[in-house]
Structure formats: structure tokens, C-alpha cells
Amino acid sequence: MRIGVCIKQVPDSDSHLRIADSGEGLDDSGLNWVISSCDLCALEEALLLAEAAESAGGERPELVAFSLGPARVEEALRKALALGADRAVHLADEAFLGGDALTDGRALGAALARERCDLVLAGAQSDDLGQAATPAVVAEVLGCPYAWLVMAVELEAGARSARVVRELEGGMNEALRLELPAVLAIQAGINRPRFASLRGTLQARRKPLDRVECATLGVDADTVGASGAGTRTASVAFPPAGAGGVTIEGAAPEAAARELVAHLEREAVLP
Amino acid sequence: MTGPGAGGEPCGAGRSGVPPVLWLVESASGGPGTQEVRACGRALGGDARAALVDEERLGPYSPGLYAEALRRLIVEEGGGGDAGTPCVVLLPHTYQSAEYAPRLAARLDAAYVPSVVAAAVDEDGGLRFRRPIFQAKVHAEVVPRRPCVVATVQIGSFDGGEAPAPARAFEVGRPADSEEGPEREILGREAAGAGGVDLASAERIVTAGRGVGGPDEVSVAAELAAALDAELGASRPVVDNGWLPRAHQVGSSGHVVAPNLYVALGVSGSIQHLMGMSGARVVVAVNKDPEAPIFSVAHYGVVADLHDVAPALTRLLEARRGSA
């Protein structure tokens, strides 16, 4: 059995974001790049499934991490290898860059199809673009069942199907059964991702990391990346601050607390 | 239809001069987001029609089946796909339609624009959508480069009065010859987390966000909650990290609350969090980042380290109580 995991590299959520001079995107310089939080959960879930299969006396599934992006994403793939993935595939063609969920899903889908994965785990929503759509497009390319916001995964029946729990609105869950191959978009909170060990980090250096291009995957360069994208970001901006609210800034903690309590007394919301 | 537009770009919806056909996807049983979808449709103008999704008619929900059923209706009734008529399909960004909408977009070869919070038509007729990125810290203006657009509309956006139902409604039928098998089997539904925390009827709530820093630091929020006689809430990462049980979670996948006073400590203000607490009467936010989106809904915003301000507040409130 082979499990593919989609890993997106994103700016750390504590990064100080700056808008690029063009106004069409963010300034990439000086950002700290990490694996998107749901993707860490997806990788952890793949590791747990592999460990469970092994401890049940079966064969350990092979885990392959996939990432589309510029050269820096190989750092994220090395991290995935350090955490326990067996191999990594970097969708490295320049033509893949600057796309949207449809083009990225198309390219990732082609790479996953080439590796014939039995199960694909991805994040429910990336921390940066938050499209919540790339894994659905992967499922579309692979022509296989899909579930979004997955909060539990169990392989059944000799890994021919999976029993998953999917989150619904308002604190409800739904239990589903999907035939494999399937694509599952993993929601944060399904597990607590482990940290890489020193041993894992050393081993990661020797694990295979392949680079694939449009030609390797047999995809037409015009259908992916910026040239194939169905959308273009015209501009980005910080949302207007303060809907007429009172801002307390620069005061010493005690002074800020006194000012706030005075306001809240006037609002009659204190006990 | 996809000839080059301005700047040598493929022609986006609306830019060809033909106003797009507007499909508003509504749940026949009146699900969440109907108003938002109609209001977004109104902002785009044009010939709007409802596509009624009815589980009785379509059979149990599965993403591929619903995407296919909608695709057929749109292609058959003019607009979209092979017919080439420009169209815009708006769905609510619910846990159901946001799951299958990307598959619909892929099948219509449409542009996909998720979780839209504003929409407009430019002077030249081109469409423009606003969507939050970076967990709502930034807004992006997105323009489509395809004749067809599939967009999901964020729940709770587009406030501004009732928007009328479209004059025409079509029922989405089950594709008889569909090759879509039962993509997945529904085994049952259950509540996600144990109860025990009365957030829904709480008069005051103090919420710990990821900014509190760790499991041991949640106490700064708990102590302020005690001093305020408030319930303790949590943002999702606080729960996901195991710092507080799920029953404390406020937001779209947790509790929807409407207290008199809501104090958010180290909460950035993501859309999913705001969906749970925007009904609060007075919102106080303490955050060290002056650009945190929580400040856009806060009546009182304190830009500071919560580990300085929250204990100071607790001390002051305790002293105030002692002297009362």
C-alpha cells in the first residue's frame, strides 16, 4: 500500500506580513517558511496508519510526500522525510508556479496518479490561501471518492476501504465509509503532530527526493501554473481596522486595565 | 469566448460584453447562507435564477454526485461548460457545498473563487471578488480569467438587508445515466465533543486564543474569567493543541455565542472564529498585533501583550469586587 501526503509550504502564522510594492501579493522576503498546519496533521495521520498496519502484523505502507512550489519547498519535504515519510516528490517545474487550486490540484493529481497512491491525505485548508479546494481537485483528477474536514481515519477490510469521521457545522460529526483509492482532506485537531527526532533528521538526508516536471507528468504546461490559472489576484490589502471601536495602545498595563474597566462599567457589562 | 482581453489575458466572466447568467444554489430546505448568496448575486446584478438542491430528489449527499447534478442543470439550461455562455454559480460556503464546489468548477472548466466576502462589477463589466487570505489577516481582490465562475460565499458576509429570491427557480435533478456510483456511504451522525460548558447562555465569556502561548498559560484567561464571573472559551487551535477540551471552543465548528461581554485574549479573529461570536454585545480584544483582524469587530481593542494586561485586569477587577 502507498499513501501520498500533500505538503504545502507556507509562511509561519506568526510572520509579519508585508504587502509587495506591486500591491498584487505579499512581500516574500524575510518570511519564515513552514509546513501548513493541517498538512502536518495529514502527515501524522499517515504515520499513525502506517504504524497501525505494521503493529497489526501487516506490511508497512510506503509514505510519499508531494509538494508543488519553488526550490525552497524541498526544505518542507526534507522535514516530512525527517518526520517519517519514505520518499518525496517535488513538483519543481517553473511552469507549475503562480497557479490556483485548480491548476495545483491538476498538477498534484497527475503526480499522485503517476505514483499510484492507494490513499491520498492532504490538509483541509492551507494556512495562507485557505482555498479548501486543492484536494477536491486532486480527487477529481484521480476520479476517486473524497471527504473534506476529516477528523478520524481507520483502514478497514484489508485496506480496501476507510472509515472516516467528517466534521459538520455546529459541533456535529458524520461517519462515512469510502472505497480506496480515496482523497481525504484532514482537519486540524485530528491528532497532535510529533516532532522530528535527531535520528530522523539525519536519516532524511539519505531518503530519495525526486523532482518532476510537466514533461515527466505528461501535463501541458499551459494548463498549469500562472498560464493555466482561472483566477488572477489583482491586489491585496490589510482589512480596514477598527469598526469605530476604541483603541487603547501604548499605555502601561495598569493604566490600560483602568481605562478598559471604566469603559466596561459604562457599558454595564461587569458583574 | 476565451479570446484575449485587456493585457492579453483570457477573457474573464462579464468582460466579453455578455452579462453572465447567475446561478444561486439554494438548499430546498432552507440551509444557512441563502441570504448571503442572494446578496452576493444582487451585488453582481444580471439574470439570477435559483438552483434548488433537494436531498429528497437527489438522494443522499455525496460530493461527486451533487457536482455532476448541478453541472448538468447549468449546461442544459444555458450558461456554462460546453455551451460557452458566461455564467456565475454562487454557493454558500457551508461544510457541504464548499466540499463539492471545487469539483463543479473543475467540471465546468470555471474559475474557482472560495469564501467570497464582497463582489463587484468593474466599469468594463469584469467581475471582481474579495476573499480573505492568511486567516483573514489580508484581503485579496480576485478576478476570473474564464467565462464561467464558481464561487462560494462566506456565511455572515454581505450584511445589508434581505435580498429577494430570484424570480426563476430550477430543481436540480438526479442524473439518470450518471456514472457516479455511491461515492461514499453515510454511517451515522453524532455530537463531536462532550458538553459541560455553558457557553451558549453565558452572560460573559473570556476566550483564550493561541496567543496565550501554551497549556500552562491558559490560566491567565481562566483567572480573568473567574474575576469577571465569566465562562472560559477557546479558539480552535487551543482545543486542537489540547490546552482546553473541545466543549470550550467558540466558532463555526464549535459554539455560537451571544454574551453581553466577550473578551478575546490572543485571538487573531479568523472568519471561523468571528462566526461564533459576532453576536456578542460588547467585544474586547487584547492582541499585540495592531493589524489583527479581531480589532475590526472589537468595541474596545487593547494593543498589548496579554500577559501584561490580563493579569492587571484581573487584579483590578478583584480589588473592585473586594471594595464593592
Ligand SMILES: Cc1cc2nc3c(=O)[nH]c(=O)nc-3n(C[C@H](O)[C@H](O)[C@H](O)COP(=O)(O)OP(=O)(O)OC[C@H]3O[C@@H](n4cnc5c(N)ncnc54)[C@H](O)[C@@H]3O)c2cc1C
Ligand atoms: C472548517 C474550519 C472550521 C474552523 N472552526 C473554527 C472554530 O470553530 N473556532 C475557531 O476559533 N477557529 C476555527 N477554525 C480555525 C481558524 O481558521 C483559525 O485558525 C483560528 O481561529 C485561529 O485561532 P487563534 O486566533 O487563537 O490563533 P492565531 O490565528 O494564531 O492568532 C493568535 C493571535 O495571538 C496574538 N498574540 C500572540 N502572542 C500574544 C501576546 N503575548 N499577547 C497578545 N496577543 C498575542 C497574535 O498576534 C495573533 O493575532 C476553523 C478552521 C476551519 C478550516
Ligand SMILES: Nc1ncnc2c1ncn2[C@@H]1O[C@H](COP(=O)(O)O)[C@@H](O)[C@H]1O
Ligand atoms: N503547492 C502545494 N503543494 C502540495 N500540496 C498542496 C499545495 N497546495 C495545496 N496543497 C494541499 O491542499 C491542501 C489545501 O490547500 P488549499 O486548497 O490551498 O486550501 C493543503 O493543505 C495541502 O495539503
